[in-house]
Amino acid sequence: MTVPTFSSWAFTSWGNVIRKPHEIAPLPSRHAAFPAVPSQTSVLPYGNGRSYGDSCLNVGAALIPTRALDRFIALDAASGIVTCEAGILLDEMFRVIMPAGWFVPVTPGTRFVTLGGAIANDVHGKNHHAVGTIGRHLVRFELLRSDGQRLICSPTQNPDWFSATIGGLGLTGVITWAQLQLRPIAGPHMSVETIRFANLDEFLQLQSESDRDFEYTVAWVDCLGTGSQLGRGWLERANHSTAPTPVQHAQSRGLNVPFAPPFSLVNAASLRLFNTLYYHRPRARHSDRWFESFFYPLDSIGNWNRLYGPRGLYQYQCVIPDAAGREGTAALLEAIARSGQGSFLAVLKAFGALESPGMLSFPRKGITLALDFPNRGQSLERLFVELDAIVRATGGRLYPAKDGRMPPELFREGFPRWREFTQFIDPRCSSSFWRRVMDGA
Amino acid sequence: MKKILVVGAGSAIAEATARLFAQRGDALFLVGRKADVLESMCADLRVRGASAVGMHVMDANDFNGHEAMLNDAEGSLGGLDTVLIAHGTLSDQKACESSVELTLRELNTNGVSVVALLTRVAARFEQRKAGTIVVISSVAGDRGRQSNYVYGSAKALVTAFTSGLRQRLYASGVTVVTIKPGFVDTPMTAAFPKGALWAKPQQIANGIVGAVDRSSATVLYLPAFWQLIMLIIRSIPEAIFRKLKL
Numbered sequence: 129m130t131v132p133t134f135s136s137w138a139f140t141s142w143g144n145v146i147r148k149p150h151e152i153a154p155l156p157s158r159h160a161a162f163p164a165v166p167s168q169t170s171v172l173p174y175g176n177g178r179s180y181g182d183s184c185l186n187v188g189a190a191l192i193p194t195r196a197l198d199r200f201i202a203l204d205a206a207s208g209i210v211t212c213e214a215g216i217l218l219d220e221m222f223r224v225i226m227p228a229g230w231f232v233p234v235t236p237g238t239r240f241v242t243l244g245g246a247i248a249n250d251v252h253g254k255n256h257h258a259v260g261t262i263g264r265h266l267v268r269f270e271l272l273r274s275d276g277q278r279l280i281c282s283p284t285q286n287p288d289w290f291s292a293t294i295g296g297l298g299l300t301g302v303i304t305w306a307q308l309q310l311r312p313i314a315g316p317h318m319s320v321e322t323i324r325f326a327n328l329d330e331f332l333q334l335q336s337e338s339d340r341d342f343e344y345t346v347a348w349v350d351c352l353g354t355g356s357q358l359g360r361g362w363l364e365r366a367n368h369s370t371a372p373t374p375v376q377h378a379q380s381r382g383l384n385v386p387f388a389p390p391f392s393l394v395n396a397a398s399l400r401l402f403n404t405l406y407y408h409r410p411r412a413r414h415s416d417r418w419f420e421s422f423f424y425p426l427d428s429i430g431n432w433n434r435l436y437g438p439r440g441l442y443q444y445q446c447v448i449p450d451a452a453g454r455e456g457t458a459a460l461l462e463a464i465a466r467s468g469q470g471s472f473l474a475v476l477k478a479f480g481a482l483e484s485p486g487m488l489s490f491p492r493k494g495i496t497l498a499l500d501f502p503n504r505g506q507s508l509e510r511l512f513v514e515l516d517a518i519v520r521a522t523g524g525r526l527y528p529a530k531d532g533r534m535p536p537e538l539f540r541e542g543f544p545r546w547r548e549f550t551q552f553i554d555p556r557c558s559s560s561f562w563r564r565v566m567d568g569a
Numbered sequence: 570m571k572k573i574l575v576v577g578a579g580s581a582i583a584e585a586t587a588r589l590f591a592q593r594g595d596a597l598f599l600v601g602r603k604a605d606v607l608e609s610m611c612a613d614l615r616v617r618g619a620s621a622v623g624m625h626v627m628d629a630n631d632f633n634g635h636e637a638m639l640n641d642a643e644g645s646l647g648g649l650d651t652v653l654i655a656h657g658t659l660s661d662q663k664a665c666e667s668s669v670e671l672t673l674r675e676l677n678t679n680g681v682s683v684v685a686l687l688t689r690v691a692a693r694f695e696q697r698k699a700g701t702i703v704v705i706s707s708v709a710g711d712r713g714r715q716s717n718y719v720y721g722s723a724k725a726l727v728t729a730f731t732s733g734l735r736q737r738l739y740a741s742g743v744t745v746v747t748i749k750p751g752f753v754d755t756p757m758t759a760a761f762p763k764g765a766l767w768a769k770p771q772q773i774a775n776g777i778v779g780a781v782d783r784s785s786a787t788v789l790y791l792p793a794f795w796q797l798i799m800l801i802i803r804s805i806p807e808a809i810f811r812k813l814k815l
Contacts, residue, residue, distance in 0.1 A: 137762075138763065200613045203616045224617055
């Protein structure tokens with residue numbers, strides 16, 4: 129059966145900056161042939177659109193939506209190996225694996241990503257220092273190429289394709305299914321400690337103390353703090369609770385932002401108010417929390433990206449290599465505080481040394497900082513240029529999954545294996561992001 | 570634990586419904602045209618918790634195959650208490666207008682084959698004085714509109730047939746439920762631009778499972794607001810309706 133292509137405006141990225149129609153080339157099942165599109169049109173697999181910028185978009189060309197590939201294939205409840213189609217959401221996976229006593233080895237900050245998207249961006253989580261990225265936990269997956277080949281990729285079978293596809297931004301073909309080694313849990317709760325820190329040095333001290341005994345660590349930082357308060361915030365450190373409690377998923381998702389207000393609700397006044405109150409609010413040190421509230425605080429507000437108004441938002445996530453970690457991070461925070469722009473949730477985390485098999489994997493040993501910014505056009509870009517210079521001077525890099533604007537040179541310097549990667553790109557695949565960062569190469 | 574036969578299992582609404590049944594540990598028997606789709610669905614439903622899963626490849630237009638399929642289902646599940654009939658195709662109205670053959674095929678697929686199946690299932694359930702039959706009809710069957718009246722008239726057949734069947738089987742304690750979904754965002758309707766009226770297959774599935782649990786022999790519009798919309802559409806006088814581009 130040939131499935132006709134059609135045009136749709138419904139495919140955007142999470143930042144909502146780019147709103148353009150795409151041709152849609154459906155892939156009805158994992159057994160179906162690579163979708164046929166006119167020979168001059170490129171295609172890009174599209175999962176749940178949770179990348180922030182243009183890495184999941186292919187403006188002027190076609191997308192292959194993968195959400196229809198959402199079937200489980202097998203779950204080995206004894207060994208914790210799950211096999212499922214690549215369009216399944218982590219959220220959907222949890223409803224099956226958690227009652228069986230398992231959890232994903234790595235999760236990003238939203239559970240509404242597809243498994244294929246998680247692989248294509250080689251996602252990391254609050255446990256990066258302990259277990260690395262998701263690419264380290266993949267047993268194997270199938271890659272469907274536009275010439276009809278189906279490559280089974282694992283660390284030992286087609287290892288170069290395995291390495292190119294992990295963090296490969298969907299450019300190597302369509303991941304149809306994947307097999308993932310899960311990690312055992314006693315129950316759905318997290319045993320969390322929340323500790324305030326007064327500045328960046330205290331954060332670094334706390335973080336290094338915590339990494340030994342806690343699988344998960346992450347910090348919220350007040351992006352408006354300056355001087356002696358530079359880098360103040362809260363550190364959360366947690367382990368899976370050992371108390372076996374039954375898994376009871378809520379039926380509804382709770383709050384939702386039904387439409388974008390005419391202007392961004394995130395602005396200088398609301399930002400200062402929120403950050404000051406959030407920093408000073410009293411919090412109990414120990415708490416026992418439902419896993420969703422620990423891993424996915426923002427998921428509790430459906431479509432929270434709409435709060436940034438009709439012009440959308442940019443996220444800036446960089447990693448500063450260890451050697452320059454303290455100074456580089458301080459310089460970034462100073463520049464952001466000076467600009468008065470920033471977000472309610474600025475996140476700071478120390479990455480560990482565990483390496484990913486992914487050729488274009490983002491994390492490396494060092495400190496990562498992530499902030500959302502309302503799209504203010506030129507004034508925001510000026511700040512970004514300033515931040516880019518700091519990142520570049522330290523030999524750091526930006527996360528493609530979050531990016532919608534980095535200069536091509538910054539990408540190519542930050543990801544020196546890009547040239548090697550290009551030989552694995554499917555001749556029919558491209559993306560807005562890729563054309564942008566390859567400009568002039 | 571229910572023993573459920575799903576005809577047209579590969580449809581998005583049927584699959585979403587089967588998953589809800591599987592999560593509760595029900596036993597399922599899937600019928601459809603494509604073996605690879607049924608096989609991957611069986612594996613999926615097993616992982617999701619179905620206590621038993623079986624499958625049978627059949628084209629609903631093969632009326633002579635219906636009896637063997639029903640025997641296979643009953644044999645495989647060790648009985649049968651619930652039947653969901655969900656198969657169908659979205660007819661290409663324009664193509665039907667110039668092809669008698671296509672028109673008749675669409676009427677067979679979406680209407681006559683359902684009647685044939687129902688006749689056999691009804692006989693079995695009436696004899697046992699138990700069972701629930703859920704049939705997916707459509708709001709399109711409530712009034713013929715120029716944009717899809719071939720599909721609509723097949724669904725009108727299904728709606729009228731299930732209405733009569735519901736009355737007949739009421740005395741035997743057999744429940745017949747007619748589901749009338751509105752616009753549903755499925756692969757069948759992938760190419761349509763989607764507005765606020767569109768529902769996800771999961772919403773329809775929740776309504777179907779609720780109807781099975783309540784054993785409510787009735788007509789169910791899903792989502793419910795379609796009852797109001799169709800009330801209005803049915804009450805437009807013909808003198809006006811004939812001029813509308815619906």
